[in-house]
Amino acid sequence: MGKMKENGVRNRQKNGKQNGKQNGVSKHEDERKDEEFSIRQSPLTELIDSSLHIRAIYHIFVVILIMLLCDTVIYDLVERGKINIGLSVIAAGFGDIRRGLKLWVYDLCVVMAFYPLIMVYAFIGKYTRKYTVLRPAVVLLGVAGVIAVEVAIAAVPVVELARKHLELGSSVAVTCEMFRFLMKIVAVSAACGPRCLNGHLPLPTFKHYVYFMFSPTLLYRDQYPRTNKIRWGVVAFHLSEVAAIIFYNCFLWERFIMPYWSDYGKERTVEAGYLVRGMFACVLPGVISFLCGFYCVLHAWLNAWSEMLKFGDRLFYEDWWTTSRFSLYYRRWNRVVHSWLRDHIYLPLAPLTGRPLATFTVFFVSSIAHEVILALSFGFFYPVLLVEFGVLGVIMVPLTATSGKRFPNAFNLIMWLSFFIGNGILWSLYPMEYFARRNCPPSENDSFFIPKSWTCPEVILKPNWTFQNPLRILTN
Incomplete structure (x- = not known):
């Protein structure tokens, strides 16, 4: 009965969205109401x-x-007399974790210091409420304060990672947490700013503010649905899944990626056939890592925190794996980030700029954020994901909008084909650049923004290579 009720609710939501299709932004306002927490x-x-x-x-x-x-x-035991199960990759990937923890604590302190600033701003808003001439100045003061806090959160980690690069795992953790805090501050500011000026609604307590900063959502609400108790067995199970997936990905890196790319750049030339073989060899481990990463972050990690915080709404994603349209995939893949982008970028911009430009802005901001995370994590700028996500992904949205409805099976297959190809490219080009910067001799032309793997090593065809007609055997 519960499932039938849930299906009925989803059908009503779907019909409501279809009925609001002609109403422009109202359609997305209906979606926003449908996505209230439960x-x-x-x-x-x-x-x-x-x-x-x-x-x-x-x-x-x-x-x-x-x-x-x-x-x-x-x-390894038979061939070398030792056991190697990927622990060295984990230790190396999370190297200098103390420095990464210090950067996270710094960001946390800035975020906690933002709460008393809200109280001060509310005090200023209260005593200037009757002076309407001062209202624009007070608004500008609030905007400037939020921008200053955002800069304080981002500046120190960015400068520190640029000055001395952390290992990949530690850098990913620091940069992802940095962006999480940045988006949380925007959500709190959007909710509390008008309250500080108008005084119509109470401000959150410090306890609720801290709860929001650690809750698995980027949308601020005064209340969230809560469960009755913490099931510590569920917490332990999900955290064990997170640990296992980290180990799994490090194992894939050592078992499938490093044999092909760890020596890339040590020789002055490399055959094109070797690159092609390596890139195809990275397709399956790339897709497995893609699926494991999704499960680790959006399912196991967020469910563990939800259980510890008694956070009731755990719809962090939807069934993106069944869709045949890229627009649905982007909405269903990560509802946590999608909801924030919708509420704080798309909906404010759509009435002013129109839906197409607002949609483009959402894709642009999201792709830039992903690229910044990768650039700070790897220690170089190599916009492969930016091209795949911010260019090709955007192009596929209108191309699959109608055809995906008419031929759902065919376009679901096409989507999965794009996942395989895209992840194979990611798991090839980024390691190639990573090891090229380590193995190739330093040059005065080395740059953070110019890929070194384009010039070192030189890609050549096999000696005496000639093209042979594959149909020749049929004509003989």
């Missing part, structure tokens, strides 16, 4: 609990990890 589980939680088929797929991924471990352990 107690609900993540889709994969429901699928794994209710479907033996999905549970079997989950077990298959676990068995794949076990078999890969057995392969590496037995081979």
Whole structure:
């Protein structure tokens, strides 16, 4: 009965969206109302609990990890007399973690200091409320204060990572937390700024402010649906999944990526065939890492924090894997970030600039943020993801808007094909550049923004290579 009720609600929401299609921005306002918080589980939680088929797929991924471990352990033991299971990659990937923790604590202190600034701004707003001539100056003061806090949150980690690069895992953690705090501050400011000026609604307590900063959402609300108790067994299970997936990805890096790319740049030339073979070899581990990364962050990690904080709404994503339209994929893949982009960028801009420009701005901001995270994490600017996501992904949105509805099966296959190709490219080009900067000799032309792998090593064809007609055998 519960599932029937949920399906009925979704159908009513779908019909409401279709009825509002001609109303421009009102359609998205309806979506915003539909997405108010309620107690609900993540889709994969429901699928794994209710479907033996999905549970079997989950077990298959676990068995794949076990078999890969057995392969590496037995081979290394027989061939080299030692056991190597990827722990060295984990230790290296999270190197200098103390420095990364210091940067996170700094950002946390700035975020906590923002609360008393809100109280001060509310005091100023209260005593200048009757002086309407001062209202523009007070608004500008608030905007300037928010910008100053945002700069303080971002400046120190960016400067520190540029001055001395952290290892990949530590850098990813620091930069992702930096962006999370930046978006949280915007959400709090948008909710509390008008209250400070008008005094119509009370400001959040410090306890609720802290709760919001650690809750698995980027949208500020005065109240969230809460569960009755913390199931510590569920917390332990999800955190163990996070640890296992980190180990899994490091193992994939060591087992499949490093054999192809760790020596890239040590030789002055490399054959084109070797690059092609390596890029295709990275497709499957790239897709597995893509799926594991999604499950780790948007399911296991967020569900663990939800359980610890009794946060009831756990719809952090939807069934993006079944869609045939890129627009639906972008909305369903990460509802946490999508909701923030919708509320704080799209909806304010759409009435002023129109929906197309507002949509483009959302894609632009999101792709730039992703690229900044990768640039700070790797220590170089290489806009592969920017091109895939911010250019090709944007182009695919209108191309699949109608055709995806007419041919859902075909375009779902096309989407998955794009995931395979795109992740294979990502897991090839970024490691190539990463190891080229480590292995190639330094040059006066070295730059943060110019890829070194384009010039070192030189890509050549195999000696005496000639094109042979594959149909020749049919004509003989």
